[in-house]
Amino acid sequence: MxxxxxxxxxxxxxxxxxxxxxxxxxxxxxxxxxxxxxxxxxxxxxxxxxxxxxxMKRGDRVITAGGILGTVQKLREGTNEVEVEIAPNVRVIVLKETISSIVKPVAANDSKPVAVVPPSKVS
CATH class of the missing domain: 1.20.5 (Single alpha-helices involved in coiled-coils or other helix-helix interfaces)
Incomplete structure (x- = not known):
């Protein structure tokens, strides 16, 4: 078996x-x-x-992880802290780790060209 x-x-x-x-x-x-x-x-x-x-340097526009948009005013040497101005005369200190992106300014000549529509033909 x-x-x-x-x-x-x-x-x-x-x-x-x-x-x-x-x-x-x-x-x-x-x-x-x-x-x-x-x-x-x-x-x-x-x-x-x-x-x-x-x-990152002074004057850069940044977005924090909390969604706050501001301008870098001072980078603190020896620490990971950044002083960011979020409104006129309103400055906050944020950690570098909380910065989620740096906004690149668009120059006037770098903007999207405006589409020019040709005039309609007159017959």
Whole structure:
């Protein structure tokens, strides 16, 4: 009398390595897709933000994580604090880590050109 089924006996050690590899291939593929679509671009974005915050100077317009828009008035040396003016004569001190973006001003000649509509033809 056989107490162990043949399928169970094969799974105990009679299976091939290739079969177990094909089981993990979809998981590796899914992780690879997630890495290149989600994780890597986010890391690059954080790296660019960190570089722009490190290069921040007086007069730059910034947006904090709380959504406050202000102008950098003073960078405090030796600390991670920045003095930001959020309204005329209203200054707050924020941490560099809370700055979510630096707003680049648009120069007058860099703005979008206005589309010129040609006059209709008179026949």
């Amino acid at each position: 056989h107490l162990i089924s043949s399928a169970y006996a094969q799974s105990l050690g009679g299976g091939s390595t290739m079969a177990s590899l094909t089981q993990f291939a979809p998981l590796v593929l899914i992780f690879g897709v997630f890495y290149f679509i989600l994780i890597r671009p986010q890391q690059q974005k954080q790296k660019a933000l960190k570089a722009s915050v490190a290069a």
